[in-house]
Amino acid sequence: MQNLADQPVQNKSTSRIVPTRLAHFVIRSRNVSEVVEWYKTVFEADAVFDNGNLAFLYFDAEHHRIAVGEIPGLEDPNPNVSGIDHVAFSYRNIVDLLETYVRLKELGIVPYFKIDHGMTTSFYYKDPDGNQVELQVDNFETRDEAHAYFRSPAFAENPLGVEIDPDWLVTRLRAGEAPEKLLSSGTVGAREPNADGASA
Template sequence: MSATQDAESRKAPRVAPDLIAHWVVKSARTEEMVRWYGAVFGAEIVYQDEGITFLTWDDESHRLAIIAVPKPVRFLFPFAKFRRKAYGIDHIALTFISLERLLENYVRLKRLGILPVWSINHGPTISLYYEDPDGVRLEFQVENFDAENTAAFFFTEEFAQNPIGVNIDPDYLLSQLRNGVPHEELRRREAGTRPGHPVVANKKTITPKTL
């Protein structure tokens, strides 16, 4: 056995969990949250009492738990939903398996009056960011490359010059997709900008709304 093989055999076993199971939030807006996740995820109530609600949208026992806190709390902490903009967890990212599924879901939610607060091509992903009634931000994304090429993208000059991305128009991107333009072409960061409109890139994409 070579030294390299011996070192490989002595590597520590993988210790990361196998799957992400659920997340839990404390909210004074349980009813609004249940309606929102019902619309966005097709979530159904698994169990509910005065103190907690469990929701799921797949074969997991529950994907989201909402712990009820007294409704007056929302008035005691009127800016609590903006804390994310300055500190703590920024967002949770969820992947769609194709650009078509991501954009068709965008259309479905738009019909329900639910719009992304930020639409951007980061380079590695095309991402639509939504916020639930409590301000928890969810990134719906599709990968532009496989894992190996995404890792390589981080070391390109393009990423060095613009690590944030380029804002996109989801409707324009979808119209191109429906006209037969393949994802391979649409993954270019400028592909989501309508002709005649300025390209909004890098730090210019950051506004009070998108932050």
């Protein structure tokens, strides 16, 4: 008898079949409680399950976005081996990103790398185990605009971007500057402050 898996698919669509979303990621940790508290703090997340050795966290419509499981004796992440470098999370707008930056800074959680990539404004953090997490906001309104920037001479010349000062952006926001003016929209380098605080 022929296996159903070996039978041809009837009326197969000619369009691509792709995942609908990235569902979650899982962290192996030697210190679950500290790592779980860090992610709960950073993302204002809740635990749908946490038995002290394994935790599942959520902060949106997904049943869990992050899971953390304890494995004793693990070594620190090694940047000299191949693997996933970091995981990135997008915020709705620059205001939400900056308000999150301020909230975390007040709790002693600060980014080790702050950069205007051109297509995004990004703050990079490390969790207690050294895993890298990027909090970002898109600098363009549409994917097509971002793709156009990726294909531009400006991106080819500087694909990484330029470092920025989040406190300078917060100061401008608090002073009443329109949030959209805080986004570079691909003009990488235009947002670094001079010594007097003015835009370069």
